[in-house]
Amino acid sequence: MTVLDNLAADWKKCGACVVSRHDFRKDGLTLSAVTPTKALKAAAEALLRAGYALLDVSVMEVREGFLATYHFDSFAEAGRTALRTLVPFEAPELPSLSGLFQGAEWHERECSDFFGVRFFGNPNPVPLLLPDDFDGPPPLRKDPAALAPLSALGLFGVPEILDPAWAELIGPGGRPKGDRA
């Protein structure tokens, strides 16, 4: 799979913290990477060049902050990939990808609605699915006590850790205990 190898190399060049290989049959992903927030756009650009399309943006609350997962798929060949980035609760700001993938605009607005994260550079940052006068807490925010640590969610397949700070976050072995595979 040279496409994936190239992609992994590109991501490393962009400054990815972790690049993981996944078992597609189990995780539904082939390759994923954690990038610093700053490098997200560059990493996505590599995907755009490789002919990938943005499927969705899925934000998730973990103990360490908001983990945004961008799923990409290539129309030419099978192989879903994901980009992740972690932003702290105090500064929930992410770069918008809508300059690269125009479809990202709506996904980002949806995430802003549900989690209260902000995407700077989004051309039309108004509520998408929630009403404009919605005044509750973002509906998908969890109770702080119910938050799981990143290491407990088994997100990282077979990781190649490039940023030592992430070794601790991912935890031992990448996959948590209790995994049947």
Place this chain on the structure above:
Amino acid sequence: MSGLGFINPFGVRELPGTTTGDFYTANFAQKAQPGRVILNLGPQHPSTHGVLRILAEMEGEYVWRAEPVLGYLHRMHERMAEVKTPQQFLPNMGRVDYLHPLAWNWAYVGAVEKLAGLEPPERAQWLRTLSCELNRISSHLLWWGAFVMDLGGVTPILYAFEEREKINDILQIITGSRLTMSYFRLGGVCADADDRFLALTREFVPYLRERLKMYRGLVTDNVILRRRLEGVGPIDVDMCRRYGATGPVLRAAGSPNDLRRDVPYGTYPQHDFWPATGFPDDCFGRYLVRLAEIESSLDIVEQAVRGLPPGPIMVDKPPKANFKMPAGETYFAVEGARGQVGVHLVSDGGKNPYRVKLRAPGFSNLSLFAEAAQGTLLADAVAILGSLDLVIPEIDR
């Protein structure tokens, strides 16, 4: 005239002291050029199929800028997924997209099964394929009727409903319901196919093939329809990629992308079919792709009825009420009638999922409407909107 930069060339007077429209209109009007009218199509408009709202900046009959406004049918399914066990959340999936509920059933069940390492028995797999394809046909049929209705032909939808009723009757035998079906279970399906189901399905396939010929004469070959659609709203592969559009929209654009072929799941590798491609990338191409898909689904149904193996329809030890998913993450996608239906499931090992993200194909497909409709006539914009095959509950979730 109001202070929102909204200038009305026809002199239709606004009430003094009131602003024009609500928050979204005001937001949209900020970028409007003077001399153009802002038209609200929806949320109650005959061609928005439910409660979609389109803001359009018009110059005469031309749409210069359009912006869909969503959320009128938002129900926060993703939150419900976090507070319910997978078994309890299953009926929700039939309500996300009421036209192709079994694809959503499959996407969610498949994701949980992947995570839990469950492998449904052979017969259950075949039944899943069979029912999902029947459901896809009924979804496309309804789209066909509704699309022609968008173009002003009211009669075809009634003919489509005749067939749809037959499919509903057939699917009701196994699923028990006619609309918001919840048929798949973790590790299998909930009811077995009986002889009546199989007999009716066998009868139905040649019947619909015969009716498709009538569709061709009545609608497909009709000169008015062809001239309304040919060359209208071209959407190419690059545009699909930028917006993440999938399904018939993408296949009409020329990419043979079909998850049933590319990432085979269920029994699709054992079926002889090929994604419909080779059509023009305009509205007419999208129309033809869906009609071709009805035919290919009929082939799959025929093969599935013939090849349905005997055996159990549930795994030996089906998940009980205290079922806990192992911690982990998975993404499972199936090919729905509108495109890739994806479920991103994260579990922390508890009873309820930690996070469920539902990827609705219609959401991405609709997001390209603004670009596709730019500079078209109002009637063409309506045609483009119809050709995207929108199901609003799925988009709003």
Place this chain on the structure above:
Amino acid sequence: MALSLAVFVQIIVAVLLVIGLMVGNAVVMVYVERKACGFIQRRPGPFEVGPRGLLQAVCDSMKLLGKQIFVPGNIDWPLHFLAPVVAFLPVLLLYLPIPFGPYLTSLQVDDGILLILAFAGLGAVSNILAGWSSNNKYGLLGAARAVAQSVAYEIPMIMALLAVIFMTGTMNLTTLVEGQGGWPWQWNIVRQPLACFIYVVCLVAETNRAPFDLPEAESELTAGFHTEYSGMGFALFFLSEYANMLLVSFVCAVFFLGGWRGPFLDGFWWTFAKAYAIMFFIVWIRWTFPRVRFDQLLNLNWKWLLPLSILNLWLTAVVVKLAN
């Protein structure tokens, strides 16, 4: 013809009869249209009220009469209420020169068709008034479409009728009918098939019926120019739509289908039978075809129907000249 007292009384009686015809026609056509559309769509149509649903249209009209008239804020009041009346009134006048039967003509005039064509244009005015005064963008778009459409399609319509007039040398509708025989091959449709075809297309467009119902295109403009009308306002538009349909069908029957002449037993029933056959055809195509786009509608007119009708007129003129 001097306007003597007798003629005046005759006109009054005729107008009353025509009003009766219009209302009766609307009731019948609502029923026929709904039943035909039901049968085409394989459903029964109205069937609850009265035997086989015959009283449905009566019920509907009672309902429309009793409904509250609901108007949006900030409309142009005088125009808003004038529009349905303007739609309805000229139709009364238009029926006067129609020869229903050999002796059944309200007003014998030598140039009856001119009278009809002159006043038929008023229908578009009512659409403009309705769309303009409603303070509604859909209404405005519908009104704009109505004007363009009606202006465009009047020309080939007149040209097509003119070809027949060239041929027969009369504008008197009674003389026109008398010039045709009882059997279908003696009708003008055989001598002027192209004119008849053009006229039928224009007839559908002039009456704003599908597939040319652009001014009220439901899937684009919700209801077009009459979006904001309810109750009697809407009913009057409805009434005048059917009255207009009937009128153009009568003109078609008189011009091309031999009027009251039939294979046997000449009389007004033939006129009515022919007119309603055309009406049924209009209903039939409405429930069969999708709607054309607005630019296509205009292209069809300016690029095809108009040249064709001019060609037809020219050919007719040449043939008439040579034959003389």
Place this chain on the structure above:
Amino acid sequence: MLRAIIDNLKGLYSLLVGLSITGRFLLSPQRTVHYPRQVVAPESLASFRGPLELVPSADDPAKTRCISCQMCVRACPDNCLKVVKGEGGKAPAVWVYDFSLCCLCAACVEACPASALRFSHKVYLTALTRDELKLDLLADLKARAAKAAGGADARPPAQPPAGLEPQARL
């Protein structure tokens, strides 16, 4: 130019084809089933999921198989069931089912260890208020048992209004 003329003539022909199709349907029989006068055939409803009903025990048709174990209550995603255990023994004293909340997902039916629940095939159930849809299933069971004792069919698939023949469908 010639091409455009031929195209248009072909187009006119396609319109005639369309007219002939709708004309044919105009004369062919209707497909509607007039509800109060006709109803669908009972076999089409054989697996229709209507509101829940209790399965009578093998020996006594007025008794339920329910053992008040609360599995169904726990399985229900909509909290539409209420089962209260009776005095002495396992039989329930209260069995209330709120049909207005039910999503007919069958989670309760599948969770029941005693197979005491099933879907009825009542298609014609109507109610004017929400409260009318709070069904007392024990009373319903007793009523059915009484009816069965009276000689009628214990479990008619659907109850068409009296005096009307069901019309075959499909």
